[in-house]
Amino acid sequence: MDPGELTPEQAHRAMQVHLNCDVDVCRARRRARRTLVEARRMVLDERAIP
Numbered sequence: 001m002d003p004g005e006l007t008p009e010q011a012h013r014a015m016q017v018h019l020n021c022d023v024d025v026c027r028a029r030r031r032a033r034r035t036l037v038e039a040r041r042m043v044l045d046e047r048a049i050p
Contacts, residue, residue, distance in 0.1 A: 001028070005035075006035045011031070015029065
């Protein structure tokens with residue numbers, strides 16, 4: 001289930017809750033990661049960028 005728009009704080013919490021989820025499968029983790037990257041609170045390794 002896609003959680004919709006998240007604040008960076010909500011995204012951080014979602015990343016913790018979905019720690020064991022795969023970003024390719026879990027929509028919540030994927031949305032949270034995108035939110036944190038857009039907020040410049042997370043930088044992805046080049047290998048993690050599709």
